[in-house]
Amino acid sequence: MAEVSEITGGETNLAAWLLGIQTIKIQPYHLPPLGPHDVKVRIKALGICGSDVHHFKTMRCANFIVKKPMVLGHECAGIIEEVGSQVKSLQVGDRVALEPGVSCQRCSLCRDGRYNLCREMKFSGSPPNNGSLANKVVHPANLCFKLPDNVSLEEGAMCEPLSVGIHACRRAEIGPDTNVLIIGAGPIGLVTLLAARAFGAPRIVIVDVDDCRLSMAKELGADEIVQVSTNIKDVGEEVVKIQNAMGSRIDVSFDCVGFNKTMSTALSATGVGGKVCLIGLARTELTVPLTSAAVREIDVVGIFRYRNTWPLCIELLSTGKIDVKPLITHRFQFSQKDIEDAFQTSAGGGNAIKVMFNL
Amino acid sequence: MGKGGNSHEEEEENMAAWLVGLNTLKIQPFKLPPLGPHDVRVRMKAVGICGSDVHYLKTLRCADFVVKEPMVIGHECAGIIEEVGSEVKNLVPGDRVALEPGISCWRCDLCKDGRYNLCPEMKFFATPPVHGSLAHQVVHPADLCFKLPDNVSLEEGAMCEPLSVGVHACRRAKVGPETNVLVMGAGPIGLVTMLAARAFGAPRIVIVDVDDNRLSVAKNLGADGIIKVSTNIQDVPEEVERICKEMEARVDVCFDCAGFNKTMTTALSATRAGGKVCLVGMGHNEMTVPLTPAAAREVDVIGIFRYRNTWPLCIEFIRSGKIDVKPLITHRFGFSQKEVEEAFETSAGGGSAIKYNSKDEEVDLI
Numbered sequence: 001m002a003e004v005s006e007i008t009g010g011e012t013n014l015a016a017w018l019l020g021i022q023t024i025k026i027q028p029y030h031l032p033p034l035g036p037h038d039v040k041v042r043i044k045a046l047g048i049c050g051s052d053v054h055h056f057k058t059m060r061c062a063n064f065i066v067k068k069p070m071v072l073g074h075e076c077a078g079i080i081e082e083v084g085s086q087v088k089s090l091q092v093g094d095r096v097a098l099e100p101g102v103s104c105q106r107c108s109l110c111r112d113g114r115y116n117l118c119r120e121m122k123f124s125g126s127p128p129n130n131g132s133l134a135n136k137v138v139h140p141a142n143l144c145f146k147l148p149d150n151v152s153l154e155e156g157a158m159c160e161p162l163s164v165g166i167h168a169c170r171r172a173e174i175g176p177d178t179n180v181l182i183i184g185a186g187p188i189g190l191v192t193l194l195a196a197r198a199f200g201a202p203r204i205v206i207v208d209v210d211d212c213r214l215s216m217a218k219e220l221g222a223d224e225i226v227q228v229s230t231n232i233k234d235v236g237e238e239v240v241k242i243q244n245a246m247g248s249r250i251d252v253s254f255d256c257v258g259f260n261k262t263m264s265t266a267l268s269a270t271g272v273g274g275k276v277c278l279i280g281l282a283r284t285e286l287t288v289p290l291t292s293a294a295v296r297e298i299d300v301v302g303i304f305r306y307r308n309t310w311p312l313c314i315e316l317l318s319t320g321k322i323d324v325k326p327l328i329t330h331r332f333q334f335s336q337k338d339i340e341d342a343f344q345t346s347a348g349g350g351n352a353i354k355v356m357f358n359l
Numbered sequence: 360m361g362k363g364g365n366s367h368e369e370e371e372e373n374m375a376a377w378l379v380g381l382n383t384l385k386i387q388p389f390k391l392p393p394l395g396p397h398d399v400r401v402r403m404k405a406v407g408i409c410g411s412d413v414h415y416l417k418t419l420r421c422a423d424f425v426v427k428e429p430m431v432i433g434h435e436c437a438g439i440i441e442e443v444g445s446e447v448k449n450l451v452p453g454d455r456v457a458l459e460p461g462i463s464c465w466r467c468d469l470c471k472d473g474r475y476n477l478c479p480e481m482k483f484f485a486t487p488p489v490h491g492s493l494a495h496q497v498v499h500p501a502d503l504c505f506k507l508p509d510n511v512s513l514e515e516g517a518m519c520e521p522l523s524v525g526v527h528a529c530r531r532a533k534v535g536p537e538t539n540v541l542v543m544g545a546g547p548i549g550l551v552t553m554l555a556a557r558a559f560g561a562p563r564i565v566i567v568d569v570d571d572n573r574l575s576v577a578k579n580l581g582a583d584g585i586i587k588v589s590t591n592i593q594d595v596p597e598e599v600e601r602i603c604k605e606m607e608a609r610v611d612v613c614f615d616c617a618g619f620n621k622t623m624t625t626a627l628s629a630t631r632a633g634g635k636v637c638l639v640g641m642g643h644n645e646m647t648v649p650l651t652p653a654a655a656r657e658v659d660v661i662g663i664f665r666y667r668n669t670w671p672l673c674i675e676f677i678r679s680g681k682i683d684v685k686p687l688i689t690h691r692f693g694f695s696q697k698e699v700e701e702a703f704e705t706s707a708g709g710g711s712a713i714k715y716n717s718k719d720e721e722v723d724l725i
Binding site: 062109112114116117119171258263272273278279281282283284285286287288289290291292293294295296297298299300301302303304 | 422469472474476477479531618623632633638641642643644645646647648649650651652653654655656657658659660661662663664
């Protein structure tokens with residue numbers, strides 16, 4: 001809810017600030033001035049990501065440390081309220097999905113199109129950059145993508161996690177010839193499942209330790225589901241089960257978790273000459289049978305966020321090739337209590353896949 | 360019957376170096392299979408020793424391949440055609456050829472896709488149970504024998520095999536005029552990889568090793584930078600810094616030609632975001648490495664197994680002088696019981712020994 005300032009009559013922009021471990025407070029958020037190529041967006045839908053939860057629980061995520069209060073959130077969509085003087089492609093009232101990361105567009109990686117790897121990347125909700133769980137944000141216009149009428153704002157917010165799956169499927173070259181194994185049926189495993197299907201993968205097997213998540217995967221179109229354990233000794237036996245479930249060569253495996261066990265399973269189960277795509281960034285060091293995979297010419301493909309994925313995501317949603325709506329399992333409003341409940345729900349995992357704020 | 364053949368009244372008994380037990384090689388008769396219509400019979404003239412040959416000698420196994428019965432050793436070879444099968448059109452007796460060791464099935468999906476090096480039915484010289492080529496003569500498919508130009512010696516022909524590993528790795532890693540290359544390990548494989556990378560146009564190549572002598576050889580072979588590193592994994596961060604300084608630019612592609620935790624960790628840390636690490640060396644099976652931070656910088660790990668379709672390019676590189684493999688041949692031995700044993704001991708010793716060619720001596724039988 002926006003508070004109306006008594007003095008100026010203008011609305012005070014509020015945001016959800018991470019102040020300390022497990023401490024979020026809705027407080028005023030003073031926006032930067034609108035640049036000529038910026039737009040001001042009223043945020044209407046925002047999803048919680050595992051990295052947001054990680055920041056919430058530990059005040060850090062890998063090498064990113066939260067050193068001062070930071071606005072959380074980065075998976076979002078909203079309505080344009082104001083456009084900068086040079087903005088031609090968008091106007092007030094347009095419904096847009098936001099791509100969070102502002103890269104420098106000057107370094108060799110950016111100029112090569114691999115801007116997701118830019119070392120100067122300013123990513124919403126990744127310290128020290130403020131995120132977008134707020135009434136309004138200011139964002140570059142070229143990172144705001146107009147939504148067709150038949151794509152909701154919630155689906156617009158889902159473009160962000162879906163982008164990870166899309167980028168992974170591109171890097172792994174998924175197509176009508178590639179049988180796919182997905183390890184992990186959490187939000188990332190599920191968007192990867194949806195993306196792989198949209199890219200034409202003929203057969204998709206998905207594995208997880210959790211029954212409920214596997215049921216959802218089956219409903220979302222997985223050809224086979226296999227329940228696995230957390231015990232690394234079970235890898236040999238599970239690889240056989242997985243290969244039987246696939247029935248033919250596994251061409252590409254996506255490890256959407258990133259543990260020794262999941263990566264070992266992926267490297268062992270994938271067919272000769274195939275690819276293993278490491279998406280899940282759970283650990284730093286991994287102990288895996290890398291050499292026996294290398295002598296079978298299995299390549300390990302790395303994934304970091306995404307690049308140039310919004311237009312494709314929106315197209316796939318608009319044509320119905322992908323339906324992300326079932327992934328939104330919980331909804332909350334933008335209030336102090338709801339925010340706290342939302343993060344606890346997301347952190348709890350289990351049958352909570354995507355927790356979505358409606359502002 | 361094939362064309363050409365032995366002009367002697369009595370058939371010469373074919374001899375070969377057999378691996379008969381742990382650390383035990385014996386020169387013994389080796390009866391050749393009959394010559395098929397698409398085969399040729401080759402008199403071996405030059406055979407190099409590979410690390411895998413030494414491994415079989417010392418342990419009777421290499422990864423999952425186990426020597427269960429006596430096996431002829433050796434696979435890096437070149438020789439002269441003695442006889443050709445009835446359907447062979449492109450080779451004649453007297454031709455000097457380099458041999459590609461591995462006979463794939465040509466029927467499976469991998470073969471049909473051109474990735475025949477990964478064929479599950481591969482029959483490879485000196486990988487059990489298939490006999491190798493350290494012998495007077497072998498019988499081999501004609502299409503795996505590549506004619507050598509006049510200016511390419513038989514020893515250089517034998518070097519095409521290890522060189523092929525480097526060439527295949529450079530292809531998979533897409534080495535070219537824009538890729539600065541780091542090579543971990545200056546043994547035979549590191550060196551052929553370096554030579555191949557240069558031939559593919561790599562602008563700057565830095566090579567690292569623990570051994571000073573190997574690093575000098577590398578410098579003489581044209582490395583832009585050499586760095587001595589330790590075997591202590593704690594030294595990785597400092598070594599990565601030194602490597603990047605020596606490269607004077609970012610590392611685009613790194614070849615790990617050793618294959619240990621330390622070398623892979625160095626490789627993954629030193630390579631730039633979006634670059635590639637090619638795992639060529641087969642050190643340990645399970646490795647503990649910072650795979651996740653590398654994946655989070657989209658550093659891909661490329662696997663390498665032997666080679667495919669590399670002989671024509673290797674021969675062309677050598678013919679044109681783009682690659683000179685001769686300095687890699689550090690020791691030469693003849694084909695006798697004593698010399699074969701010495702040759703393997705020298706090769707196993709590593710250090711300053713790079714490649715050992717067992718030159719077959721022709722023995723006249725009366």
